[in-house]
Amino acid sequence: MENVILLSDRNSHSWRFAQKIQEHIFKIRGVNIDLREIEITKFNNGEIRVHVPSNVRKKDVFYIHDSSKNPSDWWVELLLIKDLLLRGSVNSLSLVLPNMLYSRQDRKDQPRVPISARALADSLSKGIKRIITMDLHANQIQGFYPASTPVDNLYSFPAVVRYLRKHYLQDLDNLVVVAPDAGAARRTKAFLSKLEKAQEDSLVKQKYSFALLSKIRDAPGEVGEMKLVGDVEGKNALLVDDLIDTGGTLRKAAEILRQHGARKLFCYGTHGIFTKGTEILTEVFDKVLTSNTQYNENSIEIIDVTPLFAEAIYRAQVGLSVSTLFEL
Ligand code: R5P
Numbered sequence: 001m002e003n004v005i006l007l008s009d010r011n012s013h014s015w016r017f018a019q020k021i022q023e024h025i026f027k028i029r030g031v032n033i034d035l036r037e038i039e040i041t042k043f044n045n046g047e048i049r050v051h052v053p054s055n056v057r058k059k060d061v062f063y064i065h066d067s068s069k070n071p072s073d074w075w076v077e078l079l080l081i082k083d084l085l086l087r088g089s090v091n092s093l094s095l096v097l098p099n100m101l102y103s104r105q106d107r108k109d110q111p112r113v114p115i116s117a118r119a120l121a122d123s124l125s126k127g128i129k130r131i132i133t134m135d136l137h138a139n140q141i142q143g144f145y146p147a148s149t150p151v152d153n154l155y156s157f158p159a160v161v162r163y164l165r166k167h168y169l170q171d172l173d174n175l176v177v178v179a180p181d182a183g184a185a186r187r188t189k190a191f192l193s194k195l196e197k198a199q200e201d202s203l204v205k206q207k208y209s210f211a212l213l214s215k216i217r218d219a220p221g222e223v224g225e226m227k228l229v230g231d232v233e234g235k236n237a238l239l240v241d242d243l244i245d246t247g248g249t250l251r252k253a254a255e256i257l258r259q260h261g262a263r264k265l266f267c268y269g270t271h272g273i274f275t276k277g278t279e280i281l282t283e284v285f286d287k288v289l290t291s292n293t294q295y296n297e298n299s300i301e302i303i304d305v306t307p308l309f310a311e312a313i314y315r316a317q318v319g320l321s322v323s324t325l326f327e328l
Contacts, residue, residue: 001031001033001314001317001318003058003059003060003091004033004034004059004060004061004062004317005033005034005035005036005056005059005060005061005062006018006021006022006033006034006035006036006062006064006313007035007036007037007038007052007056007061007062007063007064007085008035008036008037008038008063008064008065008066009037009038009039009040009066010037011040012040012066012068012069013066013068013295014064014065014066014067014098017064017066017098017292017306017309018035018064019035020304020306020310021064021096021306021309021310021313022035022310024306024307024310024311025310025313025314028307028310028311029314031314036052036054036056037052037053037054038050038051038052038063038081039051039052039053040077048073048076048077048080049080050077050080050081050084051084052084052085052088055088056085056088056089056090057088057089057090058089058090058091059090059091060090060091060092060094060129060317061085061090061091061092061093061094062094062095062096062132062313063081063085063093063094063095063096064096064098065077065078065081065095065096065097065098066295067097067098067099067101067271067293067294068294068295071101071102074101075101075102075120075123078095078097078124079123079124082095082124082127082128086127092129093127093128093129094128094129094130094131094132094313094316095124095128095130095131095132096131096132096133096309096313097131097132097133098133098134098271098292098293098294098305098309099133099134099243099270099271099293099294100117100120100131100133100136100137100141101120102116102117102119102120103116103117103120103136103137103138103141104116104117104137104243105117106118106137106138106140106141117137117138117141117144118144120144121141121144121145122144124145124149125145125146125148125149128149129149130149130150130151130152130316131145131149131150131151131152132151132152132154132309132312132313132316133151133152133153133154134153134154134155134156134270134271134291134293134305134308134309135153135154135155135156135187135242135270135271135293136151136153136242137242137243138183139153152312152316152322154305154308154309154312154322154325154326155190155326156270156291156293156303156305156308157190157191157194157326158194158308158325158326158327158328159291159303159304159305159307159308160191160268160289160291160303161191161194161195161198161328162198162328163289163303164195164238164266165198165199168266168287171236171264171266172195172206172208172236173206173207173236174206174207174208174209174234174235174236175195175206175208175209175235175236175237175238176208176209176210176211176230176231176232176235176236176237176238176262177191177192177195177208177209177210177211177237177238177240178210178211178212178213178230178232178237178238178239178240178253178257179210179211179212179213179239179240180213180215180239180240180241180249180250180253181213181214181215181249182212182214182215184240184241184242185212187240187242188210188212188240189210191240192208192210194328195208196208197328198328209230209231209235210230211228211229211230211231211232211237212228212229212230213226213227213228213229213253213256214226214227214229215249215252215253222248223248223249223252226252226253226256227256228256228257228260232257232260232261232262233260233261233262234261234263235262235263236262236263236264236265236266237257237262237263237264237265237266238266238267238268239253239254239257239265239266239267239268240267240268240269241267241268241269241270242269242270242271243269243270243271243273244267244269244271244272244273244274244281244290245273245274245275246275246276246280247274247276247277247278247280247281248276248280250267250269250281250285251280251281251284253267254267254281254284254285255284258284264286264287265284265285265286265287266285266286266287266288266289267281267285267287267288267289268289268290268303269289269290270290270291270293271290271291271293271294272290272291272294272296272300272302273294274294274296278296278299278300281300282299282300287301288300288301289301289302289303290302290303291303291304291305292304292305292306293305308325311325312325
């Protein structure tokens with residue numbers, strides 16, 4: 001591991017994220033990996049300028065990017081950083097993208113629209129050894145990248161299940177786990193099975209169930225009609241989503257669940273963007289949970305997923321299994 005360096009921008013939210021990765025690898029694996037700085041500035045007209053002050057020649061670099069940035073800056077910075085590092089003769093370059101932006105447009109769902117997730121993959125993949133991300137909007141996005149650039153899609157669920165069992169064990173009894181739309185059904189069922197698995201060795205067995213909301217979007221960022229399939233009457237409910245943008249989906253879902261007699265309401269969205277603030281959800285949910293793939297103030301509950309990224313980086317580098325990371 002002596003040839004490995006973590007690279008991040010000290011003036012961005014990803015610096016703390018990178019520090020935590022570094023700390024975790026040292027604590028658990030006893031390996032001290034160098035965390036180096038990249039400078040990202042702008043010309044007066046807004047063009048982005050990137051610079052690494054130290055020598056990176058022959059290094060295996062893991063660049064940790066800040067997903068909370070303006071999405072256009074996020075993309076252009078990645079292209080420029082890749083160019084700079086490859087020209088700087090790194091041995092290999094892996095990108096750590098806690099939230100893979102531009103993932104929502106992952107198919108051509110109407111005429112004359114781009115497949116943005118594919119366009120991103122085309123622009124990034126050449127010369128990149130590996131991409132490490134979390135809870136991709138759709139698993140098939142991994143297939144947009146060539147075999148020479150594998151994408152490790154980490155799952156945050158084990159961390160979330162552990163957190164819920166530690167802090168809210170009693171509220172989990174007779175819990176119904178709800179998918180806020182059809183696209184989330186698979187992910188939510190995977191979450192449910194982790195929850196069930198986590199209590200295998202426990203003496204007290206809780207009962208969990210599954211429900212689904214069908215959602216029709218009138219326009220991007222607007223949520224139309226929603227219908228509930230399943231029973232939530234008298235149960236605590238947990239909505240699980242990959243992404244909270246405006247919060248409109250989960251707010252509307254909370255209203256429907258209340259109308260159908262749900263008791264306590266929890267929600268978890270891995271990537272908490274909250275473009276309309278967190279109140280839209282804290283007003284209607286008993287607990288709002290997210291991870292730290294996006295930067296948020298501590299006004300909501302934030303589950304730290306840096307240990308998963310740290311382990312994935314370590315295992316990718318030394319050739320250990322990454323999938324066993326998700327076992328509870
Ligand atoms: C949709 O397919 C996604 O999984 C999320 O449900 C959606 O992007 C959330 O957006 P918003 O918070 O704006 O409703």
